[in-house]
Amino acid sequence: MSSPSWPRCATDRRAMLGGLLALSLVRPAGATPEALAAAMREFTGGAAPLPGGVTLDIPPLVENGNAVPVGVEVESPMTEADHVRAIALFNERNPLPNVITARLGPWSGAARLSTRIRLATSQRLIAVAALSDGSYRMAEQQVVVTLAACIEG
Amino acid sequence: MVRTLLRVPATARSGEVIEIRTLIAHPMETGFRPGADGTVQPRDIIRRFTCRFNNREVFAAELHPAVAANPYLTFTLRVEESGILAFTWEGDNGFSQTETRPIAVA
Amino acid sequence: MGSPRPRRGRSRWLEALACAGALLLLGAGPRSGYETMTPQLRAMQDDDLSNPGMLAVAEGEALFAREGCAGCHTAEAMRGVAARYPALDRASQAPIDLSGRIAQCREKRQQRPPLPREGPAMLALTAFVAHQSRGLPLQPDPRLAEARRQGEALFRERRGQLNLSCAQCHDDNAGRRLAGSLIPEGHPNGYPLYRLEWQALGSLQRRLRNCLVGVRSEPFPPGAPDYVALEAYLVARARGLLVETPAIRP
Numbered sequence: 001m002s003s004p005s006w007p008r009c010a011t012d013r014r015a016m017l018g019g020l021l022a023l024s025l026v027r028p029a030g031a032t033p034e035a036l037a038a039a040m041r042e043f044t045g046g047a048a049p050l051p052g053g054v055t056l057d058i059p060p061l062v063e064n065g066n067a068v069p070v071g072v073e074v075e076s077p078m079t080e081a082d083h084v085r086a087i088a089l090f091n092e093r094n095p096l097p098n099v100i101t102a103r104l105g106p107w108s109g110a111a112r113l114s115t116r117i118r119l120a121t122s123q124r125l126i127a128v129a130a131l132s133d134g135s136y137r138m139a140e141q142q143v144v145v146t147l148a149a150c151i152e153g
Numbered sequence: 154m155v156r157t158l159l160r161v162p163a164t165a166r167s168g169e170v171i172e173i174r175t176l177i178a179h180p181m182e183t184g185f186r187p188g189a190d191g192t193v194q195p196r197d198i199i200r201r202f203t204c205r206f207n208n209r210e211v212f213a214a215e216l217h218p219a220v221a222a223n224p225y226l227t228f229t230l231r232v233e234e235s236g237i238l239a240f241t242w243e244g245d246n247g248f249s250q251t252e253t254r255p256i257a258v259a
Numbered sequence: 260m261g262s263p264r265p266r267r268g269r270s271r272w273l274e275a276l277a278c279a280g281a282l283l284l285l286g287a288g289p290r291s292g293y294e295t296m297t298p299q300l301r302a303m304q305d306d307d308l309s310n311p312g313m314l315a316v317a318e319g320e321a322l323f324a325r326e327g328c329a330g331c332h333t334a335e336a337m338r339g340v341a342a343r344y345p346a347l348d349r350a351s352q353a354p355i356d357l358s359g360r361i362a363q364c365r366e367k368r369q370q371r372p373p374l375p376r377e378g379p380a381m382l383a384l385t386a387f388v389a390h391q392s393r394g395l396p397l398q399p400d401p402r403l404a405e406a407r408r409q410g411e412a413l414f415r416e417r418r419g420q421l422n423l424s425c426a427q428c429h430d431d432n433a434g435r436r437l438a439g440s441l442i443p444e445g446h447p448n449g450y451p452l453y454r455l456e457w458q459a460l461g462s463l464q465r466r467l468r469n470c471l472v473g474v475r476s477e478p479f480p481p482g483a484p485d486y487v488a489l490e491a492y493l494v495a496r497a498r499g500l501l502v503e504t505p506a507i508r509p
Binding site: 091104114117 | 171218220230
């Protein structure tokens with residue numbers, strides 16, 4: 001469908017830079033796959049996380065990438081002997097691969113957190129949990145971002 | 154001092170797992186965004202959040218520019234005794250703010 | 260403003276709208292922008308602790324005390340006020356919006372320097388006052404018939420390089436998608452509100468500027484009476500919708 005659509009923005013491209021789009025304009029490629037892999041390696045100390053046991057709750061389709069609610073929950077009894085030590089969230093296409101890294105422990109009672117994040121574009125999110133036995137678990141989720149029509153006037 | 158909103162139960166049973174919710178007014182300027190004059194705005198983010206219970210760290214988080222403006226963060230804690238929860242946000246340009254909340258555990 | 264454009268470009272544009280193929284919602288009565296948001300954004304608005312607009316309301320509450328408003332008003336007395344603004348200012352016999360009234364109290368009754376209209380302090384005070392009316396239905400001021408007429412004319416007038424009127428989007432195409440965003444009916448019942456695109460709280464006038472610039476027309480100058488006239492019409496058009504301040508919008 002070829003059509004003049006709602007002007008992505010305002011009067012000129014500079015105004016457009018006011019928005020989150022700038023993230024992708026300044027560094028068009030976003031984090032490289034290597035940067036993402038390196039960030040995850042740094043968190044796991046090189047161990048490969050296994051899928052399962054982690055729930056990554058993020059809407060598959062978001063209207064605006066500036067504040068996307070995300071929740072992570074890890075199955076764990078959260079005892080001295082068996083608990084989650086840390087939870088980290090990574091992204092694929094923002095300028096930097098890290099989002100947030102949280103430290104917790106058996107005193108947390110549950111391995112659950114939520115926050116709101118920025119997504120420069122449609123991409124994959126990855127949550128990794130560090131368990132007390134030294135192993136790592138992960139979950140991933142693809143998110144489609146449809147930006148708001150007008151960035152700023 | 155910036156505005157914060159905190160939701161912490163005022164009372165809890167011993168051994169109960171409570172949910173703590175926090176919100177703080179902060180632009181989380183990414184350091185990648187050009188301003189009106191075309192130059193990139195310097196990064197200004199909250200880098201670290203900690204929660205201490207009776208002076209012992211019970212939750213900590215490192216934040217990156219991908220955390221949305223006005224950071225919202227929720228987490229859990231099992232409480233065994235009454236005490237004071239202290240929440241601290243620290244970041245670029247010397248930003249540091251602490252808020253406290255009492256909790257009575259029966 | 261309102262420069263003519265070759266027919267072809269415009270009809271292609273309308274075709275694009277039609278292609279977007281989203282359902283046109285034929286409900287009875289006005290539908291708040293809230294109704295068409297995702298469940299996640301509605302949840303963000305509904306829960307005060309996750310609504311970043313509440314940070315501004317808390318700031319406004321502190322300012323209300325610190326800036327001396329509480330010397331003459333109570334917060335309780337502010338309940339219902341925002342629901343009937345814009346109102347007629349008796350002294351000037353002209354319509355005045357809520358921020359204009361607050362500015363008047365500050366400058367005329369307190370003899371204090373003006374606050375920038377879109378600055379954080381004025382936004383916070385306006386948000387705090389308007390929040391006191393949350394859940395109350397909009398009740399257009401009956402004395403503003405003339406301003407409403409002007410506002411309606413502005414709403415129906417084609418403008419900008421795209422030669423589009425507010426009505427073409429918000430009456431004729433509400434519920435359809437435009438380049439990824441849903442066109443709401445365009446109601447003023449949540450302001451000041453936290454717009455994700457702004458990553459901040461903003462005023463109705465800022466929102467209207469966004470739409471004016473969106474059709475590539477020159478926005479009215481800041482504080483122009485055209486904004487208050489448009490607001491007077493928008494409020495009448497939204498009659499009965501509940502005040503949501505501070506709303507969330509994408």
